Amino acid sequence: GESVGLHLPTLSVQEGDNSIINCAYSNSASDYFIWYKQESGKGPQFIIDIRSNMDKRQGQRVTVLLNKTVKHLSLQIAATQPGDSAVYFCAENIRGTGNQFYFGTGTSLTVIP
């Protein structure tokens, strides 16, 4: 279902290192997930998506892993760059409830040059 965060978890990484951002969900009927990147004052930007019939999906410098057993997904960013600094959200679509997406709490990523 929908999630509202009271405050954003933060993650700081050195430039060039890999980043791992995690997201937990609670509804076993969630079957489609999207990772978004949101820069300050802007709308979310689509990064990568994954369906529940997959465990892993790769894009350019990003990988999403889905573990349905524990209801957890992660976003891995390889060779993190200063431009990756932003807030990252996972969003879920719940089967049978329509096409709307519900957002997780979000994680604020800061890349240290």
Place this chain on the structure above:
Amino acid sequence: GAVVSQHPSRVICKSGTSVKIECRSLDFQATTMFWYRQFPKQSLMLMATSNEGSKATYEQGVEKDKFLINHASLTLSTLTVTSAHPEDSSFYICSVLQGNTEAFFGQGTRLTVV
């Protein structure tokens, strides 16, 4: 992906007045749009699903008479915040559904009620 435009990007209004926010799908026809609000350092909260030619579907706890949604064409949905109060100050964001999967977002509207 879809190009989504919101207008205005920022608006300041007096308490008690109404404000209309537009969300346009610039490069394809969108039968479904979504409206979210976001408080500082918090996540996006889904407010309602806007369906072209029919009434919007509101999430639990969202006042439909307070937040009027109109989706009169396949490229335009509007959100009107009626009788705005300072607690309505927020970042309002719309998204457009492409196919049945990916949702693409507008750049958001910062509403400040004084």
